[in-house]
Amino acid sequence: MVAKSKGGAWPKGFVWGTSTSSYQIEGAVNEDGRGQSIWDTQSKRIGGVANGDTGDVACDHYHRYADDIALMKKLGVNAYRFSIAWPRVQPTGRGAVNEKGLDFYDRVTDTILEAGIEPWTCLYHWDLPQALQDRGGWANRDCVGWYADYATVVARRLGDRIRNFATFNELSVFTLFGYAFGWHAPGLKDREAHFKSIHHVNLAHGAGVDVLRDLVPNASLGAVHNYTPAVPEADTPENVRAAHDLHEHWNLAFPEPQFLGYYPPGLARDLEPYVQAGDMARICRPVDWFGLNHYGPIFCKASEDYLHGFAWGDSPDKAPNAACGWAIYPEMFADTLLELTERYGVPVIVAENGCGTGTGSDVPDKKGRVADSHRVDYLNQYTAAMHEAICKGANVKGYFVWSLLDNFEWGLGYMQRYGMVHVDFETLKRTPKDSFHWYSKLIKGGPVGKYKNGKLPAELKGALKKSLQSGT
Numbered sequence: 001m002v003a004k005s006k007g008g009a010w011p012k013g014f015v016w017g018t019s020t021s022s023y024q025i026e027g028a029v030n031e032d033g034r035g036q037s038i039w040d041t042q043s044k045r046i047g048g049v050a051n052g053d054t055g056d057v058a059c060d061h062y063h064r065y066a067d068d069i070a071l072m073k074k075l076g077v078n079a080y081r082f083s084i085a086w087p088r089v090q091p092t093g094r095g096a097v098n099e100k101g102l103d104f105y106d107r108v109t110d111t112i113l114e115a116g117i118e119p120w121t122c123l124y125h126w127d128l129p130q131a132l133q134d135r136g137g138w139a140n141r142d143c144v145g146w147y148a149d150y151a152t153v154v155a156r157r158l159g160d161r162i163r164n165f166a167t168f169n170e171l172s173v174f175t176l177f178g179y180a181f182g183w184h185a186p187g188l189k190d191r192e193a194h195f196k197s198i199h200h201v202n203l204a205h206g207a208g209v210d211v212l213r214d215l216v217p218n219a220s221l222g223a224v225h226n227y228t229p230a231v232p233e234a235d236t237p238e239n240v241r242a243a244h245d246l247h248e249h250w251n252l253a254f255p256e257p258q259f260l261g262y263y264p265p266g267l268a269r270d271l272e273p274y275v276q277a278g279d280m281a282r283i284c285r286p287v288d289w290f291g292l293n294h295y296g297p298i299f300c301k302a303s304e305d306y307l308h309g310f311a312w313g314d315s316p317d318k319a320p321n322a323a324c325g326w327a328i329y330p331e332m333f334a335d336t337l338l339e340l341t342e343r344y345g346v347p348v349i350v351a352e353n354g355c356g357t358g359t360g361s362d363v364p365d366k367k368g369r370v371a372d373s374h375r376v377d378y379l380n381q382y383t384a385a386m387h388e389a390i391c392k393g394a395n396v397k398g399y400f401v402w403s404l405l406d407n408f409e410w411g412l413g414y415m416q417r418y419g420m421v422h423v424d425f426e427t428l429k430r431t432p433k434d435s436f437h438w439y440s441k442l443i444k445g446g447p448v449g450k451y452k453n454g455k456l457p458a459e460l461k462g463a464l465k466k467s468l469q470s471g472t
């Protein structure tokens, strides 16, 4: 129920949070028995990450978590989404458990709860133990069992205090970028390994849900998907086809089997060799919400240079852009929220939404103010679109801003900043930005703004429709 009041109110009990992930903020990569992850390897490989940046120190959250949680309390969020580093818990990914790693997450959990904030915990935000990658990683079906064992260890230790668990973050991103495009760890461009990884991650999700359902009292479970319109950059048959295929890979490869029990048609053909009897039922387990990460639409094109024949294209001339160059179309965010409500029938939790800026921006001025007006504008528009979608019937129960802190941005290293809190990577000093104060106000019931842009040119609207209707 949307409570109507002046300025536009939010649903009762709405979850307001902020998100981070382990490798992006923790640092302390060699401390207290942590094993190596595939991102340690990727960031030490020449050309693996921009400027040779690594997560060795990152925001040093491993030592400064109490200060960071105090900042969150000041911000006024009622929820915090963080992820657990598998290599801290099981340094080689299997067997031996590292008590000191678990102790860290114990401390984090207790401190969050003491601050009156509810933990939302993700079991896997891309930092697979390197020892498992040495055995094939997600291309090896055994990874399903290793993941279930890891989930069991975490559930037994933290399940008495944490009930909200995501099995995975952005399943199509780490499989596509890691196994097909070679952009992310483990840096592969291997068609067969990519297909296998899709199916095995789906199986691991199902196994994780079973473990958590069994061990966590009153569990509230889901996976966090990246789901966004894949728009052909121009209305040609090749681009329409590419958009269709990208939509299957990016948006449908995980939600469809997890919620509906089948793969979309094109992928089903490619995955057939790897699907064993009973697998689809193992994947399709009831969950409590759809976790959505959404930043903007993808404009795409056909390209022989990439493994599956689709690639990222250009956004239309004069497209409104965020400072990081991503196109801003809040209207398509609203459409996505309505579409997901209808298609999958569970509440949507927006697990990430936010705005990145490049090197040199978001710098504190002489008085220590960080005037990130681009981020405030972006968040204003996207939350206004979310509000509109809720009023139209979208079942959205929560919203998390990515991110609390500027952090290690995967392949871009420290070049891009997403935080509502500025981090000086020399001194590690934290400075809340204008967006921090803006978000605080919004949570307290501040006015809902209007969004002004985000109209797709008619030609591309038509092309998008064609791509969604086209068969393979």
Ligand code: FCB
Pocket (backbone or CB within 6 Å): 021, 024, 169, 170, 173, 293, 352, 402, 409, 410, 418
């Ligand atoms: C998402 C990731 C998150 C962060 C943001 C900017 O794809 O889940 O870790 O990198 O993008």
